[in-house]
Amino acid sequence: MSDPTLVIKFGGTSLGSPARVRLAARRVRAHAARGRRVAVVVSAVGGATDRIVRMLSRVTPRGVPDPREADRALATGEDLSAALLAAALGGLGVPARSLRGGEAGVAAEGGFCGGRIEGVDPAPLRRLLAAGIVPVVSGFQGERDDGETVTLGRGGSDTSAVAIAAALGSPCHIVTDVAAVFDRDPRIDADARPIARLTHDELVRLAEGGARVVHREAAALALRHRVPLSVYHFRAPLSGGPGTRVVPVDAIDIRAILEAPDAPEVAA
Numbered sequence: 001m002s003d004p005t006l007v008i009k010f011g012g013t014s015l016g017s018p019a020r021v022r023l024a025a026r027r028v029r030a031h032a033a034r035g036r037r038v039a040v041v042v043s044a045v046g047g048a049t050d051r052i053v054r055m056l057s058r059v060t061p062r063g064v065p066d067p068r069e070a071d072r073a074l075a076t077g078e079d080l081s082a083a084l085l086a087a088a089l090g091g092l093g094v095p096a097r098s099l100r101g102g103e104a105g106v107a108a109e110g111g112f113c114g115g116r117i118e119g120v121d122p123a124p125l126r127r128l129l130a131a132g133i134v135p136v137v138s139g140f141q142g143e144r145d146d147g148e149t150v151t152l153g154r155g156g157s158d159t160s161a162v163a164i165a166a167a168l169g170s171p172c173h174i175v176t177d178v179a180a181v182f183d184r185d186p187r188i189d190a191d192a193r194p195i196a197r198l199t200h201d202e203l204v205r206l207a208e209g210g211a212r213v214v215h216r217e218a219a220a221l222a223l224r225h226r227v228p229l230s231v232y233h234f235r236a237p238l239s240g241g242p243g244t245r246v247v248p249v250d251a252i253d254i255r256a257i258l259e260a261p262d263a264p265e266v267a268a
Contacts, residue, residue, distance in 0.1 A: 008027070009173065011157070014176065026092065044140070079138050107144075110150060159215060171227065173231075204219045204220055214246075229247075
């Protein structure tokens with residue numbers, strides 16, 4: 001039997017209120033109830049990063065903060081999301097523990113405010129999963145060899161989630177504020193069509209072309225490590241999907257790659 005581990009990444013909008021945090025917790029519990037071992041990666045609540053940037057600019061001369069202190073401040077957005085979701089899971093009777101990127105084994109390199117993931121040691125996550133504890137990891141950050149926390153830039157939480165899924169050898173669900181990956185931005189184009197299935201190559205091309213559902217670095221990482229992805233709305237059924245499945249090119253019928261069904265229904 002294959003490893004039942006699953007990584008679920010929640011975007012900032014999907015954690016944008018106490019009710020949405022509780023809904024995210026119920027989604028994790030639903031997967032756990034079906035025998036999945038779930039590791040979670042979170043973004044900062046929508047708008048939190050921008051608020052932190054504005055605060056930093058207002059408290060520093062000429063609005064230019066020290067990069068180290070900027071990174072420590074920016075990382076708190078994801079840390080708050082992780083702690084809130086872990087608390088919500090605990091309230092549902094699901095043992096959970098929030099972890100900063102470094103605590104979860106995410107090693108980074110590079111300068112402050114522009115780090116890159118160097119690798120992920122899955123051992124800390126595997127220990128928690130084996131003990132029946134859901135790790136809730138702060139995305140967008142990693143720890144350098146010198147012990148400093150560095151952030152990964154915009155879209156870094158997607159990259160964190162895919163890197164962790166690759167290290168665990170698991171699929172990754174990306175829970176966001178749109179129903180699927182679309183051929184065009186559905187927020188500005190009423191004729192945009194959802195795409196039911198994509199190859200990793202197709203997703204990379206869409207991301208490089210400006211599609212914002214999955215960050216392009218995360219899409220490229222999923223392609224490199226053949227990480228299966230599912231992308232769907234935070235109000236989709238708790239079982240996951242509908243939405244978009246992203247799989248290696250040899251796993252699907254090429255003729256079906258760009259077939260788009262009617263827009264998937266989401267739960268109220």
